[in-house]
Amino acid sequence: MKLYDLSKLSVLIVDDNKFMRSTMFQVLYGLGVRNCMQAENPNVAISYVRDSPIDIVISDWDMGPKSGLDLVREIRAAAESQNRLVSIIMLTGNATRRNVTTARDSGITEFLAKPVSAQSLYARIVEIIENPRQFVKTGDYFGPDRRRKKDEDYEGPKRRSEDQE
């Protein structure tokens, strides 16, 4: 894996647990991130997202009463926001297949299971840097293209409606 200078990235941490925010801040600082904002709930996060240039949002899922998923949906729905297309890493201690799918269908960019390590977080950030995905708008979805990469060798059925025209 390559070493990237992350000092120019702006990252927003969203977690209702103060100690977890501190932990994430320290991990990010160690990885070289120098511009790091923190929000204790999705409402505060939305104000940051509306007003500040942010490169990556790292949000916990399980917050109350508004969840990380609610935050993702609000960010993606804010058509006038400069950060509507911001990269979002969703953190959760409950990384079931179903939750991964739910988060993906809400418009997240990356999914990261807790407990977090410096390696696992860095790997997600590098994925965002090295493989930026176009966005897709359909009747019921707005978010990063859920097809990660074009597989030139793929010979199976194409399932998108426009593929079948």
Next chain:
Amino acid sequence: MADETKPPPEFIENPHNLQTKAKVLVGRTPEELFKLAEARVEKLKDEFVQILKKECDRLADFLTKAESKVDADRAAGIKGLRRISHELRGQGGTFGYPLVSQIGDSMVKYLDANEVFNDAELKIVRAHVDAIRAVSAADIKGDGGDVGRALMAELMRILDKVGAAI
């Protein structure tokens, strides 16, 4: 066949290309960053140990509530147990206490899988609380060696009895 009722997808190029901001530092590896990050996390470890101790006391308090005869107290007890277990499962592994994460995860899954908590279910919940308290009291790091394996084996034996699993 294409679904003619659905509009075709619209593709938007991502304007946030982070490669313009994050440059590769040639000749260096990310391991040096991992060491820096881990050193910073290490400094929070004592705080985590103190939080774990306090949360163990709160788990005991919520368990007492969950065992109450008053419905509202029982519900509040289960809610509190879930909240703390959820937080601990997300933190333990980061600070070198993976058993805390494993037991916390098992507890959350058990609480989520059940709607009613009578004596039999509360016995399982108590086994989880006792296991986390044991890890905290004995300061069991990593897999805990023989003690850790025995602790997890006992919890698994109890869960196996009711068909649940870690």
